Amino acid sequence: MRVSVLGLGYVGCVSAACLAELGNTVIGLDVDERKLAPLREGRSPIVEPGLAELVKRGVDEGRLSVTTDYEAAVMNTDISLVCVGTPSTESGSPNLDYTRRVCSQIAAVIARKDDFHTVVFRSTIPPGTVEDEMIPILEKESGKKEGRDFGVCFNPEFLREASAVKDFYNPPKIVIGEREEKSRAGDVLAELYETIDAPLARVAIRVSEMVKYADNCFHALKVCFANEIGNLCKAVGVPDSHAVMEVFCLDTQLTLSPYYLKPGFAFGGSCLPKDLRAVIQMSRETGVDCPVLSAAIPSNEVQIARAIDLIRDTGKRKVGVLGMSFKAETDDIRESPIIQVVSTLIGKGYELCIYARNISGPGLFGSNLGFLKHELPYAETLKAESVDEVLERSELIVVANPADEFRDVAGRMRADQVMVDLVRIIDDPSEATGEYIGISW
Ligand SMILES: NC(=O)c1ccc[n+]([C@@H]2O[C@H](COP(=O)([O-])OP(=O)(O)OC[C@H]3O[C@@H](n4cnc5c(N)ncnc54)[C@H](O)[C@@H]3O)[C@@H](O)[C@H]2O)c1
Structure with a gap:
């Protein structure tokens, strides 16, 4: 497939090189010459295990090229992956200026493009952003209609830096957010990932946007939870917190499982409230702060x-x-x-x-x-x-x-x-x- 990757940071650069390695023709685009210069010479602009080899091979074999020209990138490809940054603003909301700007630039090309083009947002953005902000910009500025003249999907990225290449080829899941079931754009994107073996979820766009935040919030909670349990273990004389957490992780029926992960009513019963109270009291007595555990009862x-x-x-x-x-x-x-x-x-x-x-x-x-x-x-x-x-x-x-x-x-x-x-x-x-x-x- 002919793919353009817009934004060549950690996500874009890895996606571009890995997709080229899979045999696609990839045009990478960035506004930052520091990303483009090494790529033109077949070198990776970021440090990431395995990436340098893929970039070199992609460029040497003519499957990976870069440009600053949106016309060249969008007109000559079937699908564009938007991978620009969405850094925090002062309030904590992500800055969407880069994604908005990319939409305007894609729209200007789509306006003159006869073929159906698929636009895929990979940057992490709040639910509703694609449908309420990005599609209106694309439609207004191109004068064309989403679903008919071009298609839009959201496709969250789950790679972790330092194992990004491995994660790209072995993702925990592939999520395609689409406006209607089995949309044309969703089919194009599914085809791009056809050779990657991972559970595939095709869901509503807002679901796909929120999944990424749910994942990252949970990962952050896991780290804090494990640290608080470890700190308490140390304070109350449990000789090895890692031994505790290794045994904790043996339980794939309740603990590391979908159980307890469905939104619904409050917890109750004879054990959870009682034992949480006991642990919070332990934290008070030992002077070990456990803000995450202490937040469970008020929550x-x-x-x-x-x-x-x-x-x-x-x-x-x-x-x-x-x-x-x-x-x-x-x-x-x-x-x-x-x-x-x-x-x-x-x-x-x-x-x-x-x-x-x-x-x-x-x-x-x-x-x-x-x-x-x-x-x-x-x-x-x-x-x-x-x-x-x-x-x-x-x-x-x-x-x-x-x-x-x-x-x-x-x-x-x-x-x-x-x-x-x-x-x-x-x-x-x-x-x-x-x-x-x-x-x-
Ligand atoms: N880094 C990760 O591990 C990771 C993982 C999953 C998801 N994400 C999400 O993916 C998105 C990108 O993250 P990143 O870490 O790759 O960001 P990054 O800051 O490393 O890269 C963003 C790139 O976009 C470029 N850019 C900005 N405006 C542009 C424009 N108008 N046209 C073309 N390029 C433009 C920048 O020059 C930069 O090279 C973010 O939303 C992030 O939250 C990141």
Whole structure:
């Protein structure tokens, strides 16, 4: 394929050389002569293991060339990869001036180009940037229509400096953000990566833009988490924090897994809040600051407050709650976050009814019963006998755990009823026969 790479920094230079090595004809473009001069001579402008050889081979064999001329780069290629920098501004938002400028320059060429051109943004940019800012510039300044005359995708880059070449050929995933399913531009980009063996996700552009931020935030959190655990280990006399984290990493069912990584309601139950409190107390006693670990409980409270706000904002006063335990298929209601929601609503004068199979009847005893009596002394009076009764009595239905018996409730609502879904009981909001509100989606 004929590819232009616009911006030859770490991402652009590696992409250009690796794509040339795969047999593509690549034209690299940059506004900085310091990047272009070494490339013209077949030398890499950046230090990166394995890159020098690829650049030399690409240039020597005529598959990799560079220019400062947008006309030459865009007119003579089928696809342009935008890899310019998006450095932080003072506020923390990325500076989008370089991406805007590139759009204007591409648009000027597309205006005169008869063939369909695919523009792919690889720079890290906030969700909405491509659709709300970049495509309008491209359309306005070229006088052409995205999807018909040219196509646009977002394709986040996951390479790490120092292993960038290896990462390019073995990425953890390839993400193609496109405006509609199986778009023409998405197909062109998928073809470019055809020989690279990696899980491929073709998703909405905004999803692809956000994935990159989610990844990097999580990576940063992992580093801080491991450091805080290590610092605590050292302070409390655990001989080797690495031994702790090696064992921690053996767990691929819960710890290093998709588990706990779905947006939804607050955590609760008999262990997570209790053990977090114990670790935070350990940090206080030893004087070891653990800001990340300490932030988990306030963050959880934000999610509980958010659920209450969503309910309040509907304006409905008759609320039916489905589920009381912190997850389905358990009767453990200790520190179940929905109890806090229910208490607050009662305090504000809402009319409530609750259906929760596992806590109804004589089954509840011991610390569970104690917790319920302490936190919600009037629980007995709020109890509904069935899902049907909740549907009958409520204006607003709150789904608080993902029990199977709640899955069809959205499709049984009256048109004037509202559902606040805290657990993603349905994936497709159009299944709901009333108004549907998801807590984080
Ligand atoms: N560096 C990484 O490891 C990495 C990894 C993944 C994603 N990213 C993202 O990729 C993007 C690029 O990162 P980078 O580290 O390669 O940046 P960089 O600063 O190394 O390179 C950007 C290049 O763009 C050039 N440029 C600026 N304006 C231009 C224009 N109008 N036309 C052509 N070229 C222009 C600059 O001269 C520079 O060479 C950023 O959004 C970054 O967040 C970086």
